[in-house]
Amino acid sequence: MGNRLTKIYTKKGDDGTTDLGGNQRVPKYDQQIEVYGCLDELSAAIGILVAEGDISENIQAFLCNAQQDLFNIAGELSAPEFKSIDEEKVEEIEVFIESINSQLPPLKEFVVPGVNLQSSRTHLARAICRRAERELVKLALEKEVNPNSLKYLNRLSDAFFVVARKLARDENENEVVWDHQRQEK
Numbered sequence: 001m002g003n004r005l006t007k008i009y010t011k012k013g014d015d016g017t018t019d020l021g022g023n024q025r026v027p028k029y030d031q032q033i034e035v036y037g038c039l040d041e042l043s044a045a046i047g048i049l050v051a052e053g054d055i056s057e058n059i060q061a062f063l064c065n066a067q068q069d070l071f072n073i074a075g076e077l078s079a080p081e082f083k084s085i086d087e088e089k090v091e092e093i094e095v096f097i098e099s100i101n102s103q104l105p106p107l108k109e110f111v112v113p114g115v116n117l118q119s120s121r122t123h124l125a126r127a128i129c130r131r132a133e134r135e136l137v138k139l140a141l142e143k144e145v146n147p148n149s150l151k152y153l154n155r156l157s158d159a160f161f162v163v164a165r166k167l168a169r170d171e172n173e174n175e176v177v178w179d180h181q182r183q184e185k
Contacts, residue, residue, distance in 0.1 A: 031139045032077055038132035039070045045125040046070075052118060059163055062096055066156060073149045077139075085148045093155040100162040104169065110178040111165060119168035126160035129153060 019025060046063050049055070055063075072084035113123035133153040139145055168175050 031135070031142055035077060035132065035135045035139050036074055038128065038135050039074050042125060042128045042132050043067045043070045045121065045128050049118065049121055049125065052121075055118065055167065058096075058099070059166075062159070062163075066159075069152065069156075073136075073146075073152070076146050076149060080144065083146060085146055085152050087148055087151075090148055090151045090155055093152065093159050097155065097159050097162050100159075100166050104162065104165050107165075109180070111161075111168075112176040112178055113164065114176055115168035115174070116171045118171075119164045122160050122164035122167055126157050126164060129157040129160055133157065 046067050050060060050063050050067075053060075069085060069089060075082050076084060111123075113120045133150065136145060136150055136153060140150065165175060
């Protein structure tokens with residue numbers, strides 16, 4: 001593959017449009033562009049977790065693979081004939097979730113992020129993933145999307161949840177949970 005990004009700025013987007021590929025210009029708020037933006041933001045959030053290091057090799061590998069898969073989801077949107085995310089990818093996440101979740105106690109309340117930075121950043125990645133999933137669902141109303149990509153993002157956010165719990169407990173052995181008792185005034 002040659003140099004694809006030799007010129008970083010083209011000035012073509014100065015009018016508020018961008019290229020979907022094949023010289024198809026759309027507004028920068030186009031739903032497909034929203035999905036790309038969410039996937040990009042999620043990959044950046046994962047990048048922070050990866051750069052921190054100090055997490056187990058299996059979680060580190062999972063995060064790095066997820067970043068690659070996010071690029072593949074974007075690739076599927078720009079080139080619908082390209083299929084990368086399949087049922088096997090979804091099942092791999094389920095196996096990963098089970099392996100992490102089996103190390104955790106049952107959850108009885110909603111978790112409040114904030115035990116430590118790694119766990120909190122993982123919860124942030126989970127929230128960004130949920131938004132990416134919502135935006136992809138919205139795009140699916142306009143055009144055909146790979147249903148496995150929708151499943152993948154759904155499972156990925158679940159994986160972030162169990163990883164966040166694990167990272168919180170690795171450091172503190174406790175999690176902050178929602179205190180649902182209403183305070184009398």
